[in-house]
Amino acid sequence: MRSGKTPLGCSLWIGIGLAGMAMGLAGCGGGGNADGQxxxxxxxxxxxxxxxxxxxxxxxxxxxxxxxxxxxxxxxxxxxxxxxxxxxxxxxxxxxxxxxxxxxxxxxxxxxxxxxxxxxxxxxxxxxxxxSTIVFLVRKGNPKGIHDWDDLVKGDVSVITPNPKTSGGARWNYLAAWGYVLQQELGDLAVLDDPQKAEAVAKAQEKARRFVTELYRHVPVLDSGARGSTMTFVKNGMGDVLLAWENEAFLAVNELGPDQFEIVVPSVSILAExxxxxxxxxxxxxxxxxxxxxxxxxxxxxxxxxxxxxxxxxxxxxxxxxxxxxQRFPDVQRFSVDDVFGGWQKAQQMHFNDGGVFDEIYKP
Amino acid sequence: MQIRVLQRSVLPGFGLTMGVTVFYLGLIVLLPLAALVLKSATVPWQQFWDTVCDPRVMASYRLSFGASLIAAAVNAVFGFIVAWVLVRYSFPGRKLVDAMVDLPFALPTAVSGIALTALYAPGGWLGRWLTPLGIPAAYCRLGVVIALTFIGMPFVVRTLQPALEDLDPELEEAAASLGASRLQTFRRVLLPGILPALLTGFALAFARGLGEYGSVVFIAGNMPMKTEIAPLLIITKLEQYDYAGATAIAVVMLSASFLLLLAINMLQWWSRRHSE
CATH class of the missing domain: 3.40.190.10 (Periplasmic binding protein-like II)
Structure with a gap:
């Protein structure tokens, strides 16, 4: 490298060493539990x-x-x-x-x-x-008359739900809507596994895909998380209905304004576990x-x-x-992800991963 | 590099401080970036290419770079005026205004995002006046620019202030007495002196905007193809435990912003030399 009288290379390494030690000391601390009482x-x-x-x-x-x-x-x-x-x-x-x-x-x-x-x-x-389950939070008096999933895609109803790609809660919302259509079309979700009804099931799945696509056409904002969506709906006044965890909806009503919002429980929803x-x-x-x-x-x-x-x-x-x-929990028919979608791995793969059904909705 | 090392400086302690610098930069900057590049190197080339060329990813690059550039440009103009006022004039409350400039630095970005959204949402204080005019501010691309302008502003003001303070008012007086018009004084006397600082401020604000996530996700609306920023797509990939895809997008952003920052630096060197 170089040959000088003063050991410049040497002090360079001392500098590196000193800085390293300082970092090491600063990084220490924490750790250790389960000692004694x-x-x-x-x-x-x-x-x-x-x-x-x-x-x-x-x-x-x-x-x-x-x-x-x-x-x-x-x-x-x-x-x-x-x-x-x-x-x-x-x-x-x-x-x-x-x-x-x-x-x-x-x-x-x-x-x-x-x-x-x-x-x-x-x-x-x-x-x-x-x-838990997924319910609707609407503005006081339910001005758009929202009572069940079908009402979400009527006219100019605007729906607030987070992005299922980034929010776990949003995936429950999405699957709840999908399952609702299957339930409507097939009457009994048990036939999903019946090979003799395969044709009817495929038709119902197609219908569910169209419904969910239509539903997301009514979504003006896709927040990255469930709390963000609650804020968009409650504080910023966007949308006519918020799809939310039941516990979040209760919280919004009780803490933010019982005189401003009401909870609407759909006929069928998902069993959130x-x-x-x-x-x-x-x-x-x-x-x-x-x-x-x-x-x-x-x-x-x-x-x-x-x-x-x-x-x-x-x-x-x-x-x-x-x-x-x-008493605060109203009766609602709930289906599980395992029963309708064959478990989370499959649901994630088919609907939410890149190239899945959700991405198709936004394909230009 | 070799030449630099061989040149003896009269200041002592070069070896020691250079050692600390190398270690510090290596640990804080190079190591994480190297890990990022290494991770993305595990992705097969075809998959890497498909990930970064996906129309949705491309749209997010366009939005991220476009909005950051616009925001930085807006800040370059208005930040200059703010810095000018703070440096050149004394007025009651100047210290207060000066302190306010730093607020976007100090505020957690999520807080700024939520505050801006509340302000510009259709029912918000500003939004309710803008919406009837047909200017939706929140939940669209304009919202992204607003958020990035907000967080980038201090960079321009703070880099311009020392440069303006160094600028002798007598220069302008001399220019005026020699018959230069105000515009000429600005273009020929003022601008060359502050251009390097202005470019630095612009570059910093731009770079900050590219990486910004916390405030933008609240105001953007995050609609695919329309208002999705690149950092959000990185988070989206991570949510699917697709570490490789996330790093692929990140590496492209990193390379692009490095090139852009390098170009701005070149411009700065050039302008500095030009003005001398």
Missing amino acids: RIEILNVSYDPTRELYKQFNEAFAQHWKDSTGTEVSIRMSHGGAGKQARAVIDGLEADVMTLALAYDIDAIHEKTDLIPQDWQKRLPHNSCPYT PPVTVVDKMVDKHGTREVAEAYLKYLYSERGQALAAKNYYRPVAPSKVPEEDM
Whole structure:
């Protein structure tokens, strides 16, 4: 390189080394739990569960202290479900995950060896301690007379729903609309698997595709997330109807203006199942398996179910919940993604991945 | 490079500081970018090509680059005026106005996005006047430009201010006394002196606009082919766990913006030399 009297090359390397050390020091910190009497677990969740888990964590910490004498503190991480799953794939050390749809937890199994393939079989009800559904939020008095899915594509009705490519919640909306048409056309969704009715099923699927295409022609804005859509509808006054999670719709009505909005429950909707799981590799690494499993089981207890209902999630064991908390949930016929679309992997592949049905809608 | 190293500087500490610089730039800038390029290199060429040439992706490039250019240009004009006023005149509340310039820097971008959308939505304070005029501001391309103008403004003002302060008012007086018209003074005396700084500000605002995601997704409406920005398509790919596709789009954006920034830098060197 060069030959000088002063060791310029040498001091250059010292500089690199010093800077490296400074970085190293700054990067340290954090880490370490499960020592002695205090345990810490991290629950990686999606956005609208903030309130629910705030209350539930307090209840569980108390319960755990009473039954084992150990203090447990639960850290929460909230965000879009897809983003949260990617964080775990990229190394966020979650002990438990409570996400919006099974597809995102499946992705963790696919990309890493953190959880086994049959993760969803380990807890009752497909590992979903609470469920929800998709409902309509309309402006007070329902000026456009929206009562069911068909009304969404009438005249100049403008529908607000987020982009299914970026929002988990939006995928439920989309699939709910699709399933509704199949239900209308076929009467009974069980015939979907009947090889003798294949022709009728194909016709119904085609009709569903046309309906959903028409539906998205009525969507003026595709927000990137469910909260963004709620804002667009509630704060910015766009659209006549918002397709929303039932719990989000309740929240909007109760917190933002009971005098401004009403909830309309369609005749048929989807059974939204937000699943939960322990992240095996991480709880074994942290030594937190026992408490993490107890944490998720507690969601199914009387207290856990009551808190779910209180936060507008439909509990899977309604018998454990006080009658008055159940009355807020109107009866609605719900179909599951597994029954109608053959599971999330298939639904994602066919509808939402690049080149899928949703992309076709916007093909110029 | 060799020549530079061989030239002895009178300032001590070159080796040490250069070492820190190399390490720091390497860690903060080059390493992540190298990881990005490496990741995209795992994609078969055909798939890479199909991803980045998809009509929807192309439309998003056009929007991202177009809107960023327009926003940077708007900022270059109005940012110049703001900087001029702040430097040349003293008026009550000047310090306050000066501090306000930095606000778009400090505000979380999602907050600016939500605020702008609330303002320009058809029912918003400004939107309700614009909509009857047939100018939809939110949820269309204009909205993207508005958001990018907002976040890019401080870059132009802040880079122009020191340049304007350095500019001696006597030069203008001399020009005027020698019979130059105001326009001539501006074109022949003022502009050459501040052009490098103006170009830097323009380039910074433009680059910032290209990468902006947080505020734009709220106001854009995100309709495919119409108001989808390239960063949003990257997020869309990530939502499908399509890391390769996301990096492919990113690499194209990166290369294109590097070329554009390089071109602006060249222009700057040229203008600096030209004015000397």
